[in-house]
Amino acid sequence: MRWGVIVFPGSCDDQDVFDTLKRDMGQKVKFLWHKDDLVGHFDCLVLPGGFSYGDYLRCGAVARFSPIMRGVVEFARQGGLVLGICNGFQILCESGLLPGALVRNAGLQFVCQQVLLRVEETDTPFTCEAKKGQLLKAPVKHGEGCYYADSATLERLRKNHQILLRYVDAKGRASPSANPNGSLDNIAGVCNETRNVFGLMPHPEDACNKLLGSEDGRKIFSSIAVTCAQREHRHA
Amino acid sequence: MVVKIFVSLKSGVLDPQGKAIERSLHTLGYSEVQDVRMGKYLELNVEASSHEAAESRIREMCEKLLANPVIEDYRFEIEDGTL
Numbered sequence: 664m665r666w667g668v669i670v671f672p673g674s675c676d677d678q679d680v681f682d683t684l685k686r687d688m689g690q691k692v693k694f695l696w697h698k699d700d701l702v703g704h705f706d707c708l709v710l711p712g713g714f715s716y717g718d719y720l721r722c723g724a725v726a727r728f729s730p731i732m733r734g735v736v737e738f739a740r741q742g743g744l745v746l747g748i749c750n751g752f753q754i755l756c757e758s759g760l761l762p763g764a765l766v767r768n769a770g771l772q773f774v775c776q777q778v779l780l781r782v783e784e785t786d787t788p789f790t791c792e793a794k795k796g797q798l799l800k801a802p803v804k805h806g807e808g809c810y811y812a813d814s815a816t817l818e819r820l821r822k823n824h825q826i827l828l829r830y831v832d833a834k835g836r837a838s839p840s841a842n843p844n845g846s847l848d849n850i851a852g853v854c855n856e857t858r859n860v861f862g863l864m865p866h867p868e869d870a871c872n873k874l875l876g877s878e879d880g881r882k883i884f885s886s887i888a889v890t891c892a893q894r895e896h897r898h899a
Numbered sequence: 900m901v902v903k904i905f906v907s908l909k910s911g912v913l914d915p916q917g918k919a920i921e922r923s924l925h926t927l928g929y930s931e932v933q934d935v936r937m938g939k940y941l942e943l944n945v946e947a948s949s950h951e952a953a954e955s956r957i958r959e960m961c962e963k964l965l966a967n968p969v970i971e972d973y974r975f976e977i978e979d980g981t982l
Contacts, residue, residue: 766908770915811913813969
């Protein structure tokens with residue numbers, strides 16, 4: 664399978680995603696510049712973390728109009744897998760590929776810490792290798808990661824099982840103290856209705872190597888790899 | 900013409916900055932202050948053939964880029980004269 668990592672001006676976790684996929688996961692991966700059109704075959708596109716366009720106006724608001732985003736929207740419409748991490752999640756929400764928005768952390772402070780995430784759904788290309796209820800350890804590092812959606816949207820997310828990850832404590836409880844940024848319903852990651860676009864604030868790419876304190880992020884990337892292998896097999 | 904755009908968080912959306920400002924004002928003795936909400940102010944110089952033409956273009960800009968309808972409301976004022 665082929666991964667594409669989109670580089671916006673101000674992206675800063677693009678290299679982390681690239682290195683993790685290539686070195687830790689042994690995947691084929693290519694950088695894609697935001698000003699280019701999306702050309703070539705890809706199985707999964709990753710929008711990495713960072714501060715695209717300096718977070719001017721709102722996080723992700725300007726990046727969503729980058730030329731490559733037209734291709735990303737079309738790719739998603741055709742069922743391609745799109746993963747947005749941190750700033751990538753913000754861009755996907757701004758572009759309307761994911762519901763809701765990410766606003767200033769409730770505590771106003773930039774948070775930079777390891778968090779525990781509970782896998783809520785496993786019938787998705789992004790979590791199929793994990794077990795329902797499994798806890799994953801990964802870092803967050805953001806100032807505007809408080810997930811917000813209006814009550815009708817939240818209801819729809821719950822009904823359609825689109826909430827894939829929640830912040831939890833060591834006992835797996837989605838408690839207020841386990842919530843690093845005040846996110847609604849402890850939401851750490853959501854997917855779209857067709858389950859091929861996924862955004863999350865934590866960084867799985869920084870949790871794929873023992874040196875970094877956790878290898879749990881591999882579950883996300885290996886789920887995607889397994890899904891794509893199955894897709895290729897079906898088309899063969 | 901000069902356009903003044905005001906973008907504010909919708910009432911249901913948490914505004915921790917507004918809260919912090921409110922606390923600070925209370926500390927300074929302005930105890931009469933309540934419900935501080937922080938927003939954004941943008942000023943644009945726009946060429947348009949008429950007030951109405953400008954209005955529909957500005958609305959478009961707000962919906963597309965300047966405000967996020969998921970979390971924000973906006974309003975604007977158009978001044979036909981110069982600043």
